[in-house]
Amino acid sequence: xxxxxxxxxxxxxxxxxxxxxxxxxxxxxxxxxxxxxxxxxxxxxxxxxxxxxxxxxxxxxxxxxxxxxxxxxxxxxxxxxxxxxxxxxxxxxxxxxxxxxxxxxxxxxxxxxxxxxxxxxxxxxxxxxxxxxxxxxxxxxxxxxxxxxxxxxxxxxxxxxxxxxxxxxxxxxxxxxxxxxxxxxxxxxxxxxxxxxxxxxxxxxxxxxxxxxxxxxxxxxxxxxxxxxxxxxxxxxxxxxxxxxxxxxxxxxxxxxxxxxxxxxxxxxxxxxxxxxxxxxxxxxxxxxx
Amino acid sequence: xxxxxxxxxxxxxxxxxxxxxxxxxxxxxxxxxxxxxxxxxxxxxxxxxxxxxxxxxxxxxxxxxxxxxxxxxxxxxxxxxxxxxxxxxxxxxxxxxxxxxxxxxxxxxxxxxxxxxxxxxxxxxxxxxxxxxxxxxxxxxxxxxxxxxxxxxxxxxxxxxxxxxxxxxxxxxxxxxxxxxxxxxxxxxxxxxxxxxxxxxxxxxxxxxxxxxxxxxxxxxxxxxxxxxxxxxxxxxxxxxxxxxxxxxxxxxxxxxxxxxxxxxxxxxxxxxxxxxxxxxxxxxxxxxxxxxxxxxxxxxxxxxxxxxxxxxxxxxxxxxxxxxxxxxxxxxxxxxxxxxxxxxxxxxxxxxxxxxxxxxxxxxxxxxxx
Numbered sequence: 304x305x306x307x308x309x310x311x312x313x314x315x316x317x318x319x320x321x322x323x324x325x326x327x328x329x330x331x332x333x334x335x336x337x338x339x340x341x342x343x344x345x346x347x348x349x350x351x352x353x354x355x356x357x358x359x360x361x362x363x364x365x366x367x368x369x370x371x372x373x374x375x376x377x378x379x380x381x382x383x384x385x386x387x388x389x390x391x392x393x394x395x396x397x398x399x400x401x402x403x404x405x406x407x408x409x410x411x412x413x414x415x416x417x418x419x420x421x422x423x424x425x426x427x428x429x430x431x432x433x434x435x436x437x438x439x440x441x442x443x444x445x446x447x448x449x450x451x452x453x454x455x456x457x458x459x460x461x462x463x464x465x466x467x468x469x470x471x472x473x474x475x476x477x478x479x480x481x482x483x484x485x486x487x488x489x490x491x492x493x494x495x496x497x498x499x500x501x502x503x504x505x506x507x508x509x510x511x512x513x514x515x516x517x518x519x520x521x522x523x524x525x526x527x528x529x530x531x532x533x534x535x536x537x538x539x540x541x542x543x544x545x546x547x548x549x550x551x552x553x554x555x556x557x558x559x560x561x562x563x564x565x566x567x568x569x570x571x572x573x574x575x576x577x578x579x580x581x582x583x584x585x586x587x588x589x590x591x592x593x
Numbered sequence: 594x595x596x597x598x599x600x601x602x603x604x605x606x607x608x609x610x611x612x613x614x615x616x617x618x619x620x621x622x623x624x625x626x627x628x629x630x631x632x633x634x635x636x637x638x639x640x641x642x643x644x645x646x647x648x649x650x651x652x653x654x655x656x657x658x659x660x661x662x663x664x665x666x667x668x669x670x671x672x673x674x675x676x677x678x679x680x681x682x683x684x685x686x687x688x689x690x691x692x693x694x695x696x697x698x699x700x701x702x703x704x705x706x707x708x709x710x711x712x713x714x715x716x717x718x719x720x721x722x723x724x725x726x727x728x729x730x731x732x733x734x735x736x737x738x739x740x741x742x743x744x745x746x747x748x749x750x751x752x753x754x755x756x757x758x759x760x761x762x763x764x765x766x767x768x769x770x771x772x773x774x775x776x777x778x779x780x781x782x783x784x785x786x787x788x789x790x791x792x793x794x795x796x797x798x799x800x801x802x803x804x805x806x807x808x809x810x811x812x813x814x815x816x817x818x819x820x821x822x823x824x825x826x827x828x829x830x831x832x833x834x835x836x837x838x839x840x841x842x843x844x845x846x847x848x849x850x851x852x853x854x855x856x857x858x859x860x861x862x863x864x865x866x867x868x869x870x871x872x873x874x875x876x877x878x879x880x881x882x883x884x885x886x887x888x889x890x891x892x893x894x895x896x897x898x899x900x901x902x903x904x905x906x907x908x909x910x911x912x913x914x915x916x917x918x919x920x921x922x923x924x925x926x927x928x929x930x931x932x933x934x935x936x937x938x939x940x941x942x943x944x945x946x947x948x949x950x951x952x953x954x955x956x957x958x959x960x961x962x963x964x
Contacts, residue, residue, distance in 0.1 A: 317677070342791065344788050344789055345789060347676045351669065351930065352932055353932035353934065353935030354931060354934075354938065356931075376938070377939050377940075378942060382601065383938075384939070386601045390602070414940070414942045432932070442918075471957065472954075476943070476947050477943040477947070495942055496946065515932055556945075558941050573945075
C-alpha cells in the first residue's frame, strides 16, 4: 500500500503486513464460526491494553485507503479516547474520517452500537475488555474452553436465575450475554443491553477484538443473536421516562448529566451523531420529528 | 447546556504539553541526557530492557527519560516499539557456562572451581544514606580507584595459581546423580510474542512469560512460596552476572556468527528433593534468566519456575504461585497496568445502565413496602 500522508517510518496502519495477515486469518476463522473466540497472536499497540488495542488491531488489519473511519466511545465521537484513536489512524493511514454513522465504512466502537441502523457495506468493530462471557463464573480459561466445546452453559442460566431470585429480575445491564447462531454464548462487549437487539440479523459485519486477552470473534451479517432469558422472564431493554433535552428523542439510549450540586439531572443522547442529525433535520423541517 | 466535551483534542494536546513541562522540571537545571541515564542508572535500564523485552540499553534509557522515570511506562514504550521491529534470526541457545562472568556466587558450597566472585553488589552495603553524594555529587571513592577496580579483585579467596574455569554448580550435582538433569528435548520453544498463550503452557512459554513479567509481582509470589504458600525449599545454587555471546547460524550461511554479547543475570536454584517416577530421589531445580543485572528478578523467576513444575512431581496446585494460569496471565505489567488504568476511561453508558436498574429496584422495593 502506498504511504502518502502517513507518519514517517511506520507501516500503513502501524502493524507490519505479516501481523495483519495473521489477524486476517484469525478473522476468517471467526467469521466462519460465529461467536467462537479465536486466539490470535495479539501485538502490543502504542496505546495501553484495555484502551481498545483489540479493536485497533482489527481496524489496522481491515482498513484500506478508500475506507472512511468513524470512532466512537460511549456512543460519542468526541470522548477523549475516541479522539485519540481517530487521530492515531488518521496519522498512520491518512484515510478519511467522519462523525456520521451513515458515511462510515468502518466504525470502531467502545460500549455502544450506533442508533442509526447499519448497512451491508459497513463493518462494526467492537473493543472488548474480557471476551469470555463465562469468566465471571469460572476464572480458568482451561475450564471455560471445555464448557464452550461441550456447550455446557448450565452455569450461565443458573447465574441469571440467581439474579431473579435475589432482585426479581436479571440484574445484568451491560455486557448482557447472547447466544449466537444457536451455538456459542458470546459476550457482546460492555454495550448496554439496550443495544443487544440491534445485533440480531444485522446487515453489517460485526467484529470483536480483545487485545490483552488475545481473542477475536465475529458475527457475520444476518446472523441470529439472541439475548439469554427465561420464558417467564423475557429479555427487555432499558426505557427512560425522560427524553433527550437536545433533540427530544425518546427512543435512544440516554446519558444522565448532573447539572448542579443539588443533584439536578437531565438526559442527553449518548449517540452524538444521532442527536445532531435529529437537530439538523428538525431545523430543516422546522421541528418535525425524525 | 450540552456538557459532553467538544475540544477534547485541544485538551489532550495541552495535557501532553503539561506532562513535558513536568518531565523537564526546573529549566535552570541542566537537562538529563539519555547517555547519562544509560551510564548512571544502569539498574533502571536493566529492568526496562528485561520487561520491555528488547536488549537495547540506549532505547531503554530513552524510554526512562521519556517516561519521566516511571519504569512501567518506560517498559510499555519499549514493548510498543518492539512490535514494529522485523525479526531476522533466532539465536543459538546462550552458552552461559562460558560467559564472561563479573559476579558469581553460590550459597551451597563455600568454595568451588572458579571461586566465589562478589562482583558489584549492594549485598554487604550498610543502607545508610551517603550524604557525600548529596553534597558534592561525588562518592567517597576516587576516580583513580574507580578506574582501577576489576571484578577479579572481588574474589573471596584469591587464586594463587592460574584461573580455573567456572564449572556449573548444578552440573556437578547432576554428574553425581543428585539433582534432576536439565535436558535439551530438541523441541522448538514456544514464542509467546507471536502466539497467544494456551494452557497448560510448556516450560519454555512459562519461562518466557516470567522473564518479562513484572518484577514486583514475581518477587511477591516468589516470597509467598518461602512463607509456606507452595514451599519448595530453595537454595541459591548458583547466581551469575556477566556477558554472554549471542550467536546466530543463518541457514544460507551454514556456519555460526558471533554477533555481539549481552549482559544477563542467571540464577539456578536447588530445590527440595522429590521421588521421581523411576523411584529415584533427587533434588529438583528452578531456573531464572533475565536481561541486564537483576538478581532479585532472576531469583524470583527461579522460585516460580520451580513452583510451576507441579505436574512433573505429582504436586497439587494449592497456592497461587503454583497455579500457572494465575501467575502467567497476571505477571505482565503492560497488560496489567493498561487494564487497571482503563478504568479512567469513560464508562457513562454502562454506569447509566446500572444506575437505571438500581433506581428501579429501589423504587419497586419502596412500592412493595408501602402496599
